[in-house]
Amino acid sequence: MAVPVSWVLSQPDLAVRLKGGAAGVGREIDLVVTSELESPFRWLSGGELLLTTGMRLPATGSARLEYLRGLDECGVAAVGFGTGLTHAEVPADLAEAADAIGIPLFEVPLPTPFAAIVERVTARLAQLQHDALLRASRAQPRMTRALVKAGAQAIVRELAVSLGAKVLMLDSAGAVTECHPGVPDDNLLPTVRAALAADPAASVSSVHTDTSGMSITHQRISVGRSSYGDLVVVSPAPLGAVDQILLGHANSLLALDFEKPARLQAAQHLLNSTALGLLLGTDADLTPAWAQLAQAADAQGRIRVLVAECDATRAVAGVRITLEAALVRAGLPLFMHVLERRVLVVLPAAKGTALAGRLATEIDAATRKLVRLGLSGAHPPHDLTAMLANAELAASAAERGGPPAEFTELAGRSLLSFDATRQVLNAMADTMLTPLVDYDRTHGTDLLSSLRAFLESNGQWESAAAVTGAHRHTLRKRIATAQSVLGCDLDNARVRAELLLALLARGS
Incomplete structure (x- = not known):
């Protein structure tokens, strides 16, 4: 974060007046320092507002020109010249030198202490930093939600809005796959590709183009040895630290979107193959299905089956939606099957009884009056068919709108057992x-x-x-x-x- 020189000049209570170098009032200040050294250059790193009373100011016009030129070459943003002590006013030749170089030079009158300028600029820098962090904290969850709902296109849009810049995503071949706002013009795209080609192996790089006056920052989208392209930001000025954090967050989300877990892809392939075999009426290998069902088991490898017998078709949808939402909210894998007026879900055995009771209370009262719930005993997943029969028997003996009836409580006491x-x-x-x-x-x-x-x-x-x-x-x-x-x-x-x-x- 930085404060423009023009902002300092606009503060009425500081009463500073620009004396030269008006062309540079857009320069940005990162730090305020005070120095009376003849040659302070070795201690300057750029972005400073240098305050001085001119105690050791060179005596000649040419030397003063070289003094300002040295400050300019160090990257000093501006010079504040205090009057009323060593000098009654800002020397005219110093103002002329500032105009020639383009470095802002302003007068600090005697009633205005240097400490007031330091305090004001420091407070402004802190405010800008706070605003930037707040903006980032709000933008990061928006980008995460955008990825979940709409994918890479939404991420690019959110990043562009947050940074106030143009954002492009290019694939590994250099083709633009996403861009916001609008599309890159014919002049911009070659410049972006040239910036990428200049350092293709870099994970992050930022360059400032003199011809367009734009800054191009790019990050490689990669996971391990796999590279999926580049995320590029084209902005009027180089990105600040907080903006780069947002860029990194967007890059990480895109990398996650590209690099889906291999086990998820493998499971999807097995599911697709099994479904195809069932549709074709062939003898499909159900081993992957049993392995998938095992994810619902508890630490002892057991499950329970909960059956909801609905007396009316209208109750089925309400039961299905409620059970699905509750299981997902509990962080459990969802195994559900709906057949006509019967809804079946699989629960981990250890939590089954308590969980089934809680699920029953979450079904709305009007629907619950039309539902009877039955819970099987705890068994390994391969006993699924027997557990289903037991849960159905328990449901047949349950009260409508009441808690789930457990099959283990019926065993030995029900003819139907x-x-x-x-x-x-x-x-x-x-x-x-x-x-x-x-x-x-x-x-x-x-x-x-x-x-x-x-x-x-x-x-x-x-x-x-x-x-x-x-x-x-x-x-x-x-x-x-x-x-x-x-x-x-x-x-x-x-x-x-x-x-x-x-x-x-x-x-x-």
Whole structure:
């Protein structure tokens, strides 16, 4: 950061007056120093505002010209000449020499102490530095978000806006792939390529072109031995330290975008190949899929399956969105499968119970009333099919809107937990429910779902109607039709119990 000489001249309370070298008032001051040495040149490094009372000013005009020329060659930005002590006014020949060289020379009147100028310029430099750091702190997260949302084009645009400069991205062959604002003109592009060719191996380089008056700063976009091109900034003046930090941040983001992890590419290739094999109906090798699923396991290599059984199609989307967002927010890999009204997710076994309970509470209340949740026990990933069946059984026994039912709590206490019992119930379901299934298929009705809602609600018409979304009078008519088709008495508790077991075994 630097303060223009013109800014110092514009401060009314300092009361300084320009005496010569008006052509150089755009020069920038990095530091204020005081010196009464005849030859201070060896202690100057450039960018200084030199304050002096002329105590040892050369006596002749030619010597004074050489004195100012020496300061100019050292890069001194300007000279402040204090009057009222050694000299009553700024010597006329010194002002003429300043005009000839183009180095600003201004008078500092006796009432204005040098310390006031030092303090004012130092405070301004600190303010500019703070503003630059604040600008950088705001620009860096914008660039990061831009990369995530829109890629390299957005990064180039954000960097150009932050620096107030033109930014180009060239590929390894020198072709412009991105540019903001606008496109490079015919004169600029050859200059940029010449700057890159001058030092092609450099990771960062900055040059000032005398012909155009522009500064060109470029960084090589590379990771290890791989090079992806160059990021170039064309600005009216050389970039400051903070601006170079922004350039480096943008370069790092672009490098990350180019150099995607090899394991991600390999996983994507395996996923694509497996999907293609499934689509073609060939015997695809599922080994990569099992390896992928293993990422969801806990430290002991176990998983749990959470199943959400939805009574209405409209509830499926809400459940899916909620579960997906919650798992991503928890930093867990997302393994989800949706089939009709069933949503399945895989959880790490160690966190499964607590996590499933928390997920249930995040489903909005209206949707939760239409959802039953079941959680399997903890097993290795290869037991996925068995865990799915267990989770479905647990869901069938869960309360709508309630917490997830765990299969391990049902084992030994539920008829549906035993394969032999399920075979009997399946046979009973085929015998008892086939007439109703045939009726629904022929007439386009859904009496089976209405019957299950009625039975699971213990014959409570209001509760069953809420589940099906039908008016209670409409539901009464459906149940009467179902009773007629089945040829049974639904007022009989034993009949209702057998029908409910048949429906649970069938999974309707």
